[in-house]
Amino acid sequence: MADILSEIRGKIPKALAAFQIPAYSEIPEKLTNTPLWVKISLGTSVVTYAYVRYKWTAMNEWGVPMLTPSLLSFGTCGHYATDNGFNELADRELKDKNRKTVGYYRLTSPVVLTIDTELINAVFTTHFSSFSARQPEMGSFGVGKDMIHTLDILTCPKQWKRIRQSISPSFSNVQLEKMMGITKSRLDVLCEQIKNLNGDKINVKGVTGKYTMDAFLAGAMGIEMELDDIRDFTKSKEYTYFNDIFNPGPQVFLSVLIPHFGDLLDSLDIKIYAGDAYRWFSGYCRSLLGVETPETDQRNFLSSFKKLRISDKEAKTATKGLTDDEIISQIFVLFAAGYETTATAMQWALYEICKNPQLQNELYEEVKNVEESFDNLNAQKLPLLCAVINEVLRLYAPSGVHLRYCNEDVVINGIPFTKGSNVEVPVDLLHESEEYWGADALEFRPARWVENPELYKANFFLPFGAGPRNCVGMRFANMQARLGLLRILKTFRLEFPKDCVANAKRTRLTTFLIGPTEEIMVSFLPHEYIH
Ligand code: HEM
Numbered sequence: 001m002a003d004i005l006s007e008i009r010g011k012i013p014k015a016l017a018a019f020q021i022p023a024y025s026e027i028p029e030k031l032t033n034t035p036l037w038v039k040i041s042l043g044t045s046v047v048t049y050a051y052v053r054y055k056w057t058a059m060n061e062w063g064v065p066m067l068t069p070s071l072l073s074f075g076t077c078g079h080y081a082t083d084n085g086f087n088e089l090a091d092r093e094l095k096d097k098n099r100k101t102v103g104y105y106r107l108t109s110p111v112v113l114t115i116d117t118e119l120i121n122a123v124f125t126t127h128f129s130s131f132s133a134r135q136p137e138m139g140s141f142g143v144g145k146d147m148i149h150t151l152d153i154l155t156c157p158k159q160w161k162r163i164r165q166s167i168s169p170s171f172s173n174v175q176l177e178k179m180m181g182i183t184k185s186r187l188d189v190l191c192e193q194i195k196n197l198n199g200d201k202i203n204v205k206g207v208t209g210k211y212t213m214d215a216f217l218a219g220a221m222g223i224e225m226e227l228d229d230i231r232d233f234t235k236s237k238e239y240t241y242f243n244d245i246f247n248p249g250p251q252v253f254l255s256v257l258i259p260h261f262g263d264l265l266d267s268l269d270i271k272i273y274a275g276d277a278y279r280w281f282s283g284y285c286r287s288l289l290g291v292e293t294p295e296t297d298q299r300n301f302l303s304s305f306k307k308l309r310i311s312d313k314e315a316k317t318a319t320k321g322l323t324d325d326e327i328i329s330q331i332f333v334l335f336a337a338g339y340e341t342t343a344t345a346m347q348w349a350l351y352e353i354c355k356n357p358q359l360q361n362e363l364y365e366e367v368k369n370v371e372e373s374f375d376n377l378n379a380q381k382l383p384l385l386c387a388v389i390n391e392v393l394r395l396y397a398p399s400g401v402h403l404r405y406c407n408e409d410v411v412i413n414g415i416p417f418t419k420g421s422n423v424e425v426p427v428d429l430l431h432e433s434e435e436y437w438g439a440d441a442l443e444f445r446p447a448r449w450v451e452n453p454e455l456y457k458a459n460f461f462l463p464f465g466a467g468p469r470n471c472v473g474m475r476f477a478n479m480q481a482r483l484g485l486l487r488i489l490k491t492f493r494l495e496f497p498k499d500c501v502a503n504a505k506r507t508r509l510t511t512f513l514i515g516p517t518e519e520i521m522v523s524f525l526p527h528e529y530i531h
Pocket of ligand 1: 151152153164333334335337338339341342345397398399402403463464465466467468469470471472473474476477
């Protein structure tokens with residue numbers, strides 16, 4: 001006991017350790033007469049303060065440079081609450097100070113922020129079993145208990161592995177090729193709707209968003225978005241529901257700040273945001289689960305997941321298979337993770353192409369005679385198109401931070417990570433580092449991928465994350481983006497409207513997704529009318 005006390009004392013700041021409890025007679029009368037509730041509050045505050053200060057010594061011996069935590073910013077949490085806050089922190093503390101790693105406290109949890117590729121590789125891949133989750137258990141964050149099994153938030157390694165192994169085959173080449181048929185037919189509809197605009201300008205995210213959402217809903221669930229006019233996309237219920245879920249407001253942070261708050265909400269069946277979206281989505285999935293589907297049904301994800309159905313009891317020991325609740329959660333996360341990310345990447349690709357007429361001409365020459373078959377959607381057949389997509393994923397990475405949560409004490413590259421600590425990778429900084437990318441790191445230059453076809457394998461290019469828990473939808477996203485851009489560029493010439501100053505910049509939102517600083521408006525002019 002004495003050892004423990006002296007060890008704790010050693011870690012408590014000097015001023016606090018020197019504090020002596022005064023004799024009762026020395027306490028001023030005013031204080032002894034204070035109401036009990038004030039004494040309890042004061043006492044609790046002092047103990048909490050001492051506890052927090054103690055927790056803030058956890059990384060003292062880790063050998064990484066540290067940020068000084070403060071009570072006002074909950075350790076160092078301010079950057080989570082402001083747009084671009086995370087990037088500003090990374091720039092200030094890593095780039096400007098010319099270092100690759102720094103430590104700070106998220107409330108009282110240790111965080112190592114790093115762009116050190118050796119450390120990233122060790123944490124994400126070599127020591128995956130010690131870092132197999134992204135965050136501690138937080139339930140569904142208050143969106144609704146049907147969503148507690150989504151692959152991205154699962155913390156139990158066994159359940160994650162079973163689900164990941166079960167759904168991965170749905171992203172095989174054979175399955176993706178099957179799904180391409182549906183995607184192509186939704187592209188037919190999309191291009192007709194764009195033609196109906198007669199060259200009028202449109203927000204480009206409205207086009208790419210409509211495409212990725214429609215193709216996903218049709219391919220995965222058999223829902224076809226019915227829109228007469230593509231401009232109505234942002235008024236559609238599917239779009240509105242998605243936005244409700246992804247712009248939850250500050251209440252979502254309650255699950256992050258209060259341990260087990262999310263679990264509590266789920267067990268009481270309380271939803272703190274996007275209730276309508278939740279009911280629509282889970283109601284639709286549940287109804288589809290109850291319907292027999294023929295073998296030929298092409299609703300790919302749902303029908304292949306249904307073939308893997310197991311009971312809750314079987315799930316306790318099985319290494320493959322999905323319970324009904326898990327199926328619903330997976331369809332939800334595939335929709336959520338797949339729609340916005342791919343639409344965002346395509347939006348920036350069209351923006352950069354439109355900005356550079358020479359690039360657009362070269363791309364048109366490349367794509368105009370390429371058939372839309374699965375075998376053609378690769379860098380051998382479409383080198384420049386694939387290069388543009390890679391360059392977009394580098395400079396406009398749809399997901400801005402990679403997270404890992406440590407589930408057991410482990411020493412990696414000399415850092416003694418403790419259970420409950422975290423690793424965060426600021427993707428924009430990693431993708432813009434001159435050390436990794438050269439002096440033209442900030443320049444949008446697709447040619448770098450053509451000059452070096454192996455570059456996409458570099459451990460400093462991580463748009464889809466890294467290791468066994470990387471993006472399960474990577475190949476699906478590439479298929480959708482390549483096919484979508486191939487069709488759009490074959491069919492239309494893109495131009496900015498005359499009244500539009502093309503000066504949009506990337507801004508990183510608090511959700512870690514990116515948005516443009518201003519709407520990107522584009523006119524789509526059919527080649528058949530130009531030539
Ligand atoms: C350009 C498009 C996309 C980008 C940039 C992207 C990026 C990412 C990233 C960075 C992660 C975290 C990886 C990590 O922590 O190491 C992730 C996870 C995930 N993504 Fe994607 N993604 C994209 C498209 C998709 C699509 C189309 C789907 C599904 C249809 C999808 C489904 C998922 C899922 C389910 C996870 C969680 C995986 C797990 O925890 O095992 N993503 N994605």
